[in-house]
Amino acid sequence: MEELSIKVDDSQFRRHLTNLEVAQLPFAAANALNDTAKDALEYIQRRMEVVFDRPTRFTKNALMVWRADKRNLEAQVKERPSVGKRHYLKVEEGGGARPQTGVEKLLSSRVAWGGVIRSVLPGEHARLDGSGNWSSGERNQVLSALGAQRDPRSNTTERSAKRAPKRARYFVPQHGLAPGVYRRARPDDIAVRVLKFSDKAPTYSPRLGFYDGVEDVWQRRLPEHLDRRLAEAVARAR
Incomplete structure (x- = not known):
């Protein structure tokens, strides 16, 4: 499956911030993105419990969070390097013939x-x-x-x-x-x-729904995490 990226557009948000808040925004945004990516990963793992019968540790740990930092405001939920092309989650998410x-x-x-x-x-x-x-x-x-x-x-x-x-x-x-x-x-x-x-390849219909679910997590959780992380950063800077 393709990686899931979570970004933040702070151009509109900055207009309503104080100078101190603007200074702390990159650090706070990175933490908020990482918190949201963690929520997304946990959602995916819970979804596995629903879709699969007794998913193995290999299945549940196939994905990881690639963390954002203040210079790169993008967090990702992506396959672990050790998984590579061999994992069947790709066809479970998108459908098609299993390799x-x-x-x-x-x-x-x-x-x-x-x-x-x-x-x-x-x-x-x-x-x-x-x-x-x-x-x-x-x-x-x-x-x-x-x-x-x-x-x-x-x-x-x-x-x-x-x-x-x-x-x-x-x-x-x-x-x-x-x-x-x-x-x-x-x-x-x-x-x-x-x-x-x-002599036939197993064919799967899309059934995981990772992308739709992660988009919902992003819409709900990122604003909450950003408000909290910005307040924490400003409090420490004062």
Whole structure:
């Protein structure tokens, strides 16, 4: 998603200020902008709780406040640098097709299978974490078993499989079963599907409403913060 910028136009505001207030205005305005940006970020995080089912910490912390100062009267709510282009909030806000995740790229490029792997979904027998997502433990086991880890040393070899005969086996059937990754706990057990393959990209409708909500926060909260911060700055300067 694009960054959300909050600015202040003080040209009309200055006409009604004393000289002392004008002198303190840049500092007060910067603090007011930062307060408003913090309110906007908190609104977005609350909105995530409504839209998503048990949003993870990664999701809720995907955005940050880029603070204003008295020389640059603009505060921003923007993606953290560590998030980059891979975060799904972009399509949740604007709609459209979701880009492939890292796991999907690894599976589509490294798994020997006759079809196209555009996206994957946890199957009915997948192990899930507390947020309802595919557990990282089983995800790593699957990538290792299929030889799809980025680091080849992390992949399961025939020798390492023999050292752990009781460990569940993961495999991709070539025919006879629905597309996906299957788990077999023991050699004579029935295989169960833990991951579904799809040749289509998930498509989202816009549903977060970040921009409309942030505009409302800006309209309501910035004047309040500016009045308070200016009064504080003038009181300290006297």
